[in-house]
Amino acid sequence: MDPFESIKATFFQECEELLTDMESGLLAMEQGDDDSETINAVFRAVHSVKGGAGAFGLEELIRFAHVFETVLDEMRSGKLHLTDEVAKVLLRASDVLADHVAAARSGGSVDEGRTVGMIADLQGLIDQDRAAELGLNEDGDTSAVEEDFGFVPVVLSLDEPAADAPEVDVAALMAAAAAPPEVPTADGAGTAGAPFWRVTFRPKAEMYAKANEAALVLRELARLGDVEVALDASAVPPLDQLSAEQAYLTWTIRLSGDKSEAEVREVFEFVEDDCDLEVTREGEAVAEISEPSFAADEDASASAVEAAAAAPLDLDALLARVSTPPAEPAAPTAPAPEPVAAAPLPAATPPAQDPARLDVAGLIALAEKASQDHAQTQSTPAKAEPKADQKAEARAAAGPATAATPTIRVDLDRVDRLINAVGELVIQQAMLSQRVFESGLARSSDVALGLEDLELLTREIQDSVMAIRAQPVKSVFQRMPRLVREVADMVGKKVRLVMDGENTEVDKTVIERLSDPITHMLRNAIDHGLETPEEREAGGKAAEGTVRLAALHRGGRIVIEVQDDGRGINRPRVRGIAVAKGLIAEDAVLSDDEIDNLIFLPGFSTADVVSDISGRGVGMDVVKRSIQALGGRISITSEPGKGSKFSMSLPLTLAVLDGMVVSAADQTLVAPLSNIVESLTPRAEDVHLIGGRDAVICIRDTFVPLIDVGVALGFRDTPLPPASGVAVLVESEGGGKAALLVEAIQGQRQVVIKSLEANYQHIHGVAAATILGDGRVALILDVDALVTTSRRKAPRIEKRMAV
Amino acid sequence: MPAPGAIKTLIADDQQSMRSLIRTSLNALGINQTREAADGEDALRALLAQPANLVITDFNMPKLDGLGLLRAIRAHGPISKTAVIMLTGRADRELVQRAVQFGVNNYLVKPFTTATLKEKIEAVFGPLE
Numbered sequence: 001m002d003p004f005e006s007i008k009a010t011f012f013q014e015c016e017e018l019l020t021d022m023e024s025g026l027l028a029m030e031q032g033d034d035d036s037e038t039i040n041a042v043f044r045a046v047h048s049v050k051g052g053a054g055a056f057g058l059e060e061l062i063r064f065a066h067v068f069e070t071v072l073d074e075m076r077s078g079k080l081h082l083t084d085e086v087a088k089v090l091l092r093a094s095d096v097l098a099d100h101v102a103a104a105r106s107g108g109s110v111d112e113g114r115t116v117g118m119i120a121d122l123q124g125l126i127d128q129d130r131a132a133e134l135g136l137n138e139d140g141d142t143s144a145v146e147e148d149f150g151f152v153p154v155v156l157s158l159d160e161p162a163a164d165a166p167e168v169d170v171a172a173l174m175a176a177a178a179a180p181p182e183v184p185t186a187d188g189a190g191t192a193g194a195p196f197w198r199v200t201f202r203p204k205a206e207m208y209a210k211a212n213e214a215a216l217v218l219r220e221l222a223r224l225g226d227v228e229v230a231l232d233a234s235a236v237p238p239l240d241q242l243s244a245e246q247a248y249l250t251w252t253i254r255l256s257g258d259k260s261e262a263e264v265r266e267v268f269e270f271v272e273d274d275c276d277l278e279v280t281r282e283g284e285a286v287a288e289i290s291e292p293s294f295a296a297d298e299d300a301s302a303s304a305v306e307a308a309a310a311a312p313l314d315l316d317a318l319l320a321r322v323s324t325p326p327a328e329p330a331a332p333t334a335p336a337p338e339p340v341a342a343a344p345l346p347a348a349t350p351p352a353q354d355p356a357r358l359d360v361a362g363l364i365a366l367a368e369k370a371s372q373d374h375a376q377t378q379s380t381p382a383k384a385e386p387k388a389d390q391k392a393e394a395r396a397a398a399g400p401a402t403a404a405t406p407t408i409r410v411d412l413d414r415v416d417r418l419i420n421a422v423g424e425l426v427i428q429q430a431m432l433s434q435r436v437f438e439s440g441l442a443r444s445s446d447v448a449l450g451l452e453d454l455e456l457l458t459r460e461i462q463d464s465v466m467a468i469r470a471q472p473v474k475s476v477f478q479r480m481p482r483l484v485r486e487v488a489d490m491v492g493k494k495v496r497l498v499m500d501g502e503n504t505e506v507d508k509t510v511i512e513r514l515s516d517p518i519t520h521m522l523r524n525a526i527d528h529g530l531e532t533p534e535e536r537e538a539g540g541k542a543a544e545g546t547v548r549l550a551a552l553h554r555g556g557r558i559v560i561e562v563q564d565d566g567r568g569i570n571r572p573r574v575r576g577i578a579v580a581k582g583l584i585a586e587d588a589v590l591s592d593d594e595i596d597n598l599i600f601l602p603g604f605s606t607a608d609v610v611s612d613i614s615g616r617g618v619g620m621d622v623v624k625r626s627i628q629a630l631g632g633r634i635s636i637t638s639e640p641g642k643g644s645k646f647s648m649s650l651p652l653t654l655a656v657l658d659g660m661v662v663s664a665a666d667q668t669l670v671a672p673l674s675n676i677v678e679s680l681t682p683r684a685e686d687v688h689l690i691g692g693r694d695a696v697i698c699i700r701d702t703f704v705p706l707i708d709v710g711v712a713l714g715f716r717d718t719p720l721p722p723a724s725g726v727a728v729l730v731e732s733e734g735g736g737k738a739a740l741l742v743e744a745i746q747g748q749r750q751v752v753i754k755s756l757e758a759n760y761q762h763i764h765g766v767a768a769a770t771i772l773g774d775g776r777v778a779l780i781l782d783v784d785a786l787v788t789t790s791r792r793k794a795p796r797i798e799k800r801m802a803v
Numbered sequence: 804m805p806a807p808g809a810i811k812t813l814i815a816d817d818q819q820s821m822r823s824l825i826r827t828s829l830n831a832l833g834i835n836q837t838r839e840a841a842d843g844e845d846a847l848r849a850l851l852a853q854p855a856n857l858v859i860t861d862f863n864m865p866k867l868d869g870l871g872l873l874r875a876i877r878a879h880g881p882i883s884k885t886a887v888i889m890l891t892g893r894a895d896r897e898l899v900q901r902a903v904q905f906g907v908n909n910y911l912v913k914p915f916t917t918a919t920l921k922e923k924i925e926a927v928f929g930p931l932e
Contacts, residue, residue, distance in 0.1 A: 003827060011820035044863050048818055051863075051892045054914035055824055069892075151899060153909040153926035156886045 011052040015101045018045040019094070020478060026094055027481055030087040036076070037195060037258055042090075043072040049101065058104040064115055065100070068093050071122045080125060088485075089121050095482050196256040197264050200278040205247045207274035218251065220267045225257025412508075415468055422458075422465045423752040426656075429458045430749075430773035462656070470505040470652070473551045473558075476515050477502045480549060483519060487526045494533050494543050495526055500550035506558045506652055513630055514560065514650070520623045521562040521646050522547060529566035529644055539641070541565070557632075558652055563645040569638040571595045578604060596636045596644075600624045628732075628784050631657075631672070657753055659780065661746040661772065662728065664720075665710030668778040670751055670770060671740065675783040677729040679745060682706070687722040695719070697727060697739050704729070705738045707786055713765055713779075732787040740786065749773075753780065765789070805928045807833030814839045815846035815860035815872060816890070821913075825859055825890075828917040832924070832931060843867025847875050850882050857886045857924070859911075862898060870898075873905045886927050890915075 025042035050065035071090070074080040096110070096118045103110045123131050199221070203214050221227055232250040236242065255264065264279050265272070433451050441448055477499050488495040506514075530536075530545035537543050548563040571592060578584045578598045590598075598604060602621040627634050632650035651657075651674075659670035660679075686698045687706060695706040706727065708719045720741055727739040751770035756763060756779070767782035812834055816822045822839045829837055838855070840846035844866040846858065858876065862869035869889050877883050889902050889910040899910050908927045911920065925931055 003823075007820050007823040007827070010823060011818070014818050014820055041865075044817075044865065047863050047892050048821075051861075051913050052818060052820055054892075055821065057914075151903065151910065153923070154886075154906065155929070156884070156908060156927050157929070 008056050011056065012101070012105045014052070015049055015105075018048050019098050019101060021045045022097075023091075023094055023478065023481065026087065026091050029082055030084075030091060032082070034082040039072065039076050039082075041258070043069065043076050046072055046097065049097065053104065056104075060109060060115070061100045061104045064097060064110075064119065067119050067122050068097055071125055074126055074130070079130070086125055089125060091481075091485060092489075093118055093122055095485065098482075195281055196254055197259070197261070198278075198280050198282050199253040199255060199264060200250065200276070201253065201268070202250040202276040203247050203271065204274050204276070205245055207271050208247060209245070210271075210274065212271045212274070214249070214251065217267060217271060218253065221253060221255060221264070224259045224263060224267070225255050227256075228254040230254075410468075415465075419465050419469065422462050423656075423754075426458055426462055426750075426752055427771045427773070429454055431775055434773040466507065466652075466656075467505075469508045471508050471511055472503045472505050473511060473514065473560075474502040476511055476518060477549065477551070479515070480518065480522060483522060484526065484547065487523050491527055492532065493526060493530050493545060495530060496544050496546050497522075498546060498548045500548065501552050504551040504553060504558060506551075506650070510558070510630060510650055510652070513626070517623045517627050517634075517648060518549065518560060518562070520620075521648075522549065524620070525562055525564040525566070525644070525646075529564035529568075531567050535567075553652075554649065557649045559647055559649045561645060561647050563643065565643040568640040568642055568644050569596050569599070569636070571640070574598055593637070596638050599636070600634065631674070657751055657770075657780065658748070659751050659770075660728070660748050661778065662709075662726075662740075662742040663744050663746060664708075664713075664742040665715035667710070667713075667715055668746070668772060668776055669709065669713075669742070670749075670778050670780045671728060671730065672767070672780065672783060673748065675730045675732065677731050677737070679726055679728045682722045682725070682727045682739070682741070684721075684723045695722070697722070699727075699729060699739065702737075705787075706741055707738050708741045709781070709786075710743075712786060712789075730783045730787065732784040736787045738787040740781070740783075751778075751780070805931060807931045808835055810834050810857050810924075810928065811836040811855045812838070812857045812859060813846060813849055813855040815841075815843060815858060815864065815869070817842050817861065817864045821861065821890075825920075828915075828920050829859075831917050832921050834924075843869065843872035843875075846872055850876065850885065851879075854882050855885060857888065857927075859888045859890065861890045862902075863892060870901060870905060873902060873907055877906045888923055888927065 022042050022045035025038050025045070028038050029042070046065055046069045050062055050069055053061040053065060068090075071080065071093075075082065075086075080086065096114060099110045100115070102108075201214070201217070203212075207214075218227075218229060230252045232252065233248070235248040235250065237248070242248075261279055261281070265277075268275065268277055429451075433455065436447055436451055480499070481497055484495055484497040525547050526545075530547070531539065531541075533543035536545060546565050548561070550561045550563070552559050552561075575584075575590070575595050575598070578595075578601070579586050581603060583598065583601050583604060584590065599620045600623075602625075604621060624634050627648050627650065630650050632648055634646060634648040636644055636646050638644035657670075658673040660673055660676055662669050662671055680699070682697055688696050688698070688703075690696055695708070696703045697706040706722065710716045711719050720743065722741060725741050725743050726745055727741050728745070729737065729739050731737050749772075751772070753768045754770055756766060756769050759769070763779075765782050765785050766779045767785075768780045770778055770780055772778050812829060814822050814825045814829075814837055816825065816839075819841075822841075826837050826839065829835075838849055838853075840849050842864045843860070846860060847867065849855075850858070858872070860869045860872050864872075867875070873887050873889065876885050876887060886908045887906075889899075889907050890913055891898055891910060892913050899907075902910060909923045911923050915923075921931065
């Protein structure tokens with residue numbers, strides 16, 4: 001690929017991350033977070049998108065990003081204040097920006113009217129005079145007029161030691177840097193060092209009495225970012241007056257990073273009642289570091305062993321100490337031995353910084369000390385590792401010195417190949433076990449015992465491999481705020497989306513297929529669940545409706561919930577529709593739950609009556625089917641006037657399944673365990689034929705269809721006499737029950753799912769295939785399809801199987 | 804007449820694509836000794852470990868921005884004489900003035916061409932060979 005094109009591809013990848021950052025920042029702002037760091041992060045994201053767009057000549061993107069950036073800059077400099085309205089406009093602008101990026105990427109374009117409208121809305125946030133002053137009303141000419149600045153480049157000579165270059169007034173530069181970093185202009189965001197948290201932590205005796213340990217808390221805090229801890233041990237009395245049960249120590253921690261106050265306080269969650277805790281945000285890092293409490297850290301170090309363990313030295317602080325006049329090594333007059341490996345430059349051209357003249361060694365030594373201190377603390381984030389090691393530096397010089405994170409990117413194909421191989425391993429292991437068992441070796445023999453260990457190990461490998469594919473549902477969830485905004489705008493409702501459990505992990509294939517059902521349920525919740533603002537106010541509710549999207553793990557499955565605080569299901573209406581459509585009998589007695597769940601019935605409603613339906617139900621059968629295709633189930637609970645909650649639960653992975661191995665018509669089949677309710681041997685008198693053809697079985701006074709699996713799948717034509725087989729009572733995801741008549745049950749087993757579609761073709765009633773321990777292929781039954789077919793009294797399956 | 808190959812350069816930008824672009828331009832000028840850093844703090848560490856002749860830094864970076872990096876460089880004797888060229892996304896007078904106050908050697912407005920980059924470097928070091 002052309003290097004330029006490949007850089008461009010990198011840029012678009014970065015854009016995705018930038019847009020995500022931007023949106024999460026804006027969402028925080030929508031919740032009232034007007035922290036300068038948040039605004040700054042959003043600005044930076046838009047700014048970076050614009051910068052890259054400039055480099056690649058993406059004109060439309062530049063034009064829009066420029067207006068967006070300018071508005072954010074006004075906000076950053078405090079000239080525009082965050083209000084609900086402003087946040088909403090910015091969020092919509094972020095959607096348009098995302099569209100522009102997508103358009104630029106695919107070479108398409110964004111609807112001009114939308115862009116112009118959005119630009120007008122953004123300009124509307126700024127008053128006219130100011131907009132004119134910023135040149136916003138002109139057509140986005142962002143080109144630089146450099147000469148206006150009267151800038152004179154500062155010349156350096158590469159051929160001579162820079163210290164001798166008369167043009168550089170080193171003393172003045174030093175003075176400028178050492179001067180109190182008061183903000184030279186109103187727009188101060190740039191000059192400050194990163195803001196940080198100053199945490200004062202004074203445990204009381206009670207805290208220790210409850211077996212809480214300060215060191216653990218400090219260590220926990222150190223996970224949030226770089227920390228620098230100062231210990232105030234001045235309250236410790238002389239030894240003869242010291243009470244072992246009293247608390248005397250106070251820690252002051254400087255925590256850098258972009259954590260919220262809540263995150264910082266969370267660390268102290270369990271001890272906050274038993275300590276004095278102050279958390280303050282401070283911004284001017286460079287100036288603050290030289291405060292006595294930190295400058296004195298070396299004196300305090302003897303008593304601060306605990307603190308040091310949790311506190312890697314901060315490079316900023318180190319540098320600040322180097323820069324403060326008393327600590328400054330007299331650089332020009334104290335020649336250090338020339339570090340041989342430090343700067344291998346061609347001899348003909350000495351470097352600007354002659355290592356012999358400057359105390360690079362001293363600085364490196366300090367940096368190495370920082371590195372060692374880092375090494376002593378296990379909790380130090382890897383990215384904070386100073387690159388003091390010369391070798392590491394050499395490597396960094398070879399490749400980009402990006403911040404190292406303990407993750408690697410792996411091609412998905414490789415992971416899938418690994419998963420496939422592990423699947424085979426599991427099968428092979430099962431086959432081996434079975435053969436050994438059949439060969440008559442004693443259970444207690446070495447071989448059998450070794451095989452047991454192998455089985456445990458195999459299971460462990462399988463779990464670990466599955467975990468590689470697990471991803472947080474965040475990637476799906478983060479697309480939803482935009483959807484909610486758009487749908488809400490479209491139907492004229494006010495909606496607040498609350499999301500929970502975005503970090504819940506689930507298999508990648510499941511994630512990819514979650515998007516549609518969630519989208520559908522959210523649309524439905526906004527369109528049909530929530531009332532209009534007027535209706536809500538009339539009903540004594542807040543005008544803004546709340547929709548909650550949550551993910552959680554429950555019983556080895558992932559549960560996704562979509563809950564609204566709208567009007568709930570209009571049961572009489574739903575019932576009426578169901579009766580009118582002939583889905584239920586007019587005199588059917590249904591519980592409230594059953595009525596609610598009618599909306600999932602196929603044919604309950606169709607897309608062409610969307611606008612006529614006041615209750616729920618649009619296409620919910622489609623949602624249900626797509627969830628069932630994933631081996632999931634969906635249900636609804638509703639309370640009139642209070643709202644509804646959809647819950648769907650899905651298996652965490654689509655690769656393995658717990659199944660019951662059964663035999664029917666000389667075939668070995670697997671029924672998913674999650675569908676099985678019970679199994680029994682039918683008595684002849686419990687089985688009745690309806691219309692002389694369709695068998696039902698009476699189980700504890702309830703009639704359920706009896707499906708002869710051998711016949712249903714076309715293995716044979718004549719049904720098995722019920723009394724000579726075993727009936728397995730199954731429940732479909734939709735709650736429908738049926739009894740599967742098979743010849744025998746062989747046992748329960750975990751099987752690796754092999755797609756039948758990929759290797760053969762889709763067969764009604766069969767979900768997939770697997771390979772059993774004896775090497776035979778077994779089909780996995782699609783219980784839902786079998787049950788639905790039997791209940792709908794659809795024509796019998798004619799297709800003969802070619803297995 | 805400095806040899807381009809002798810100018811050890813550190814590129815500081817939080818965007819990989821920008822770093823790649825700058826590096827490509829530098830390489831086109833014969834400046835092949837380049838290193839990269841993803842933010843100001845990263846850049847500072849890299850400089851401390853091994854000095855450079857020239858730092859081309861973006862203004863807008865997380866952790867430590869370009870101005871902060873510039874100040875830190877100027878404040879620390881051993882590396883204080885590193886040439887610094889500041890990249891800005893916009894022609895921002897205030898920003899450039901502040902950078903001047905902290906001793907920036909030159910500045911460069913994005914987007915830029917390789918020719919402009921050459922001009923800016925030559926304004927600091929003299930004509931490249």
